[in-house]
Amino acid sequence: MPTWLQRINARRAKPGDGSPLPRFRWWQLLSRSVFELPPDPGRLARYTVDVRHAGDRTDGAVRARLYRDGALAAVSTLPTAFPVEGGAIEVAVNSIGLRRCHFVPSDGRTPERVLTPLPASAEGRRARFDRAHPAASRLVGALALAAVLIGVVVGGYELLMQLASIPPVVEAIGVVERPVRIPLEVGVAVGAGAVLGGLERTLRLRSTWLDEFAT
Numbered sequence: 001m002p003t004w005l006q007r008i009n010a011r012r013a014k015p016g017d018g019s020p021l022p023r024f025r026w027w028q029l030l031s032r033s034v035f036e037l038p039p040d041p042g043r044l045a046r047y048t049v050d051v052r053h054a055g056d057r058t059d060g061a062v063r064a065r066l067y068r069d070g071a072l073a074a075v076s077t078l079p080t081a082f083p084v085e086g087g088a089i090e091v092a093v094n095s096i097g098l099r100r101c102h103f104v105p106s107d108g109r110t111p112e113r114v115l116t117p118l119p120a121s122a123e124g125r126r127a128r129f130d131r132a133h134p135a136a137s138r139l140v141g142a143l144a145l146a147a148v149l150i151g152v153v154v155g156g157y158e159l160l161m162q163l164a165s166i167p168p169v170v171e172a173i174g175v176v177e178r179p180v181r182i183p184l185e186v187g188v189a190v191g192a193g194a195v196l197g198g199l200e201r202t203l204r205l206r207s208t209w210l211d212e213f214a215t
Contacts, residue, residue: 009076009079009080009081009090012076012077012078012080013066013074013075013076013080013082014074014075014076015073015074015075016065016066016067016071016072016073016074016075017072018071018072018073019071019072020070020071020072021048021050021067021070021071021072022050024118024120024121026120028121029121029122029125030053030122030199031052031053031054032050032051032052032053032121033049033050033051033053033097033098033101033117033121033122033123034048034049034050034051034117034118034121035048035049035101035114035115035116035117035118035123036048036049036115036116036117036118037049037084037089037103037115037116038116042085042086043084043085043086044085045068045069045084045085046068046069046070047066047067047068047073047082047084047089048066048067048070048118049064049065049066049067049082049089049091049101049115050064050065050067051063051064051065051078051091051093051098051101053093053097053098061077062077062078062093063075063076063077063078064076064078064080064082064091066082066089076091078091078092078093079091079092079093079100080092081104084103086105086106086107087103087104087105087106087107088103088104088106089101089102089103089104089115090102090103090104090112094207094209094211094212095212095215096198096199096202096207096211096212096215097199097202097203097207098123098202098205099202099205099207100205101114101115101205102114102115103115114205122203123203123204123205126200126203126204127204130204140200141200141201141204143197144196144197144198144200144201145197145201146197147193147194147196147197147214148194148197148198148201148210148211148214149210149214150190150193150194150214151190151191151193151194151197151198151213151214151215152194152210152213152214154182154187154190155194155213155214156213157180157182158182158187161178191215194211194214194215195215197211197214198211198212198214198215
């Protein structure tokens, strides 16, 4: 049985017009995410989720499109939950990219799982790298996490210093001298690293609010 959150999110979905799934192009690597839920004994249809991160041309809203056996079955703003046989496909984004694209079984016992990324997509290429080079993949993941955490620390420090300079705060606690001044070049490098780290984590659907704050 769908959860109350799934029921609320599912209300955003509108029926599709049956149009075919557009072919994935190489220049869409960072602007489009395509994930698939293959058939199994309890579900004969193949489902595909297509998300264009730049938004629709008509109104700029980011939407998820659900294709059933290659035909558009439903369209929804995000976050959403598309009901399918045996459960629901939950889709959500953040300011970096796709945050969630999971199949959640309705029996409440079977673990949820991430849909399979299209091999040609950026997420698919990252998954292929993980399978081919697991040790290097873990190293890249660790570096990405480190870059994000450094971005959080530096960003949090700068935010605190800005808050401390607000007149009401100065009146309450006095002038706070910066213990450390971060050079512009270091700040830019940390910011760039945080963006790259957040992007790498997004390709594995592991980004959180920390990644958003850091970037």
